[in-house]
Amino acid sequence: MEVITIESKAYSLLMEKLDKITAYVEETRLCEEAHKCRDEELKTDGRKRSTKWMTNKEACEVLEISPRTLQRYRTNRIVSYSIIGKQIRYPRKEIEHFRDRWMVETPDTKIDRMIAEHPLHTSKSKNYGKKRRNTGENE
Structure with missing residues (x-):
């Protein structure tokens, strides 16, 4: 057996x-377990979807947005994408990170309060948007 000696300072740095490294490995393991749970939720028709890329439809479902909104995000470079052949694909990690x-999920009470406080909702005049008749008084 061979004995190796090192200074105490070098040992503490090591x-x-x-x-x-141990903390990083543990964190990575926990993240992978969380992704496995998410991937289990994404299974459909007995098949597992691609873990690396998402289609337009999948990205819209995950983000709960319309295809037009997703197109606007692409145009404004808010989300990254790749074009493979004629198909547009989105990196799953980036879409999940974006989400x-x-x-942000808005609570129902906040929405109700915003509606109640909106100027059009609280205006006393019900003639908003209606054309007014010329009564001839101002002529």
């Missing part, structure tokens, strides 16, 4: 690096 970061 142990810190090993702790960082997690930017999509």
Whole structure:
């Protein structure tokens, strides 16, 4: 057996690096388990969908937006995509990251309050948008 000696400072640096690597591996494992749960939800017709790329339809379903909105996101370079042949594909990780970061679910109470406080909802005049007749008084 061969014995190797190192300084205590070098040993503590080595142990810190090993702790960082261990934490990274644990975090990656937890993320993979979370993605496996998400992938299980995405199974349809007994087949698992592609884990790397999404179609237009899949991206619209995940983001809960219309195809036109997704097209606008592509045009404005909000989401990244690739064109493979005649098909547009979206990286699954980026779509999920976009959803997690930017999509906010608005509570029903906040929507009701916004409607109630809107100027058109609270206006006393019900003639908004109607043409007024010329009564001849101002002539």
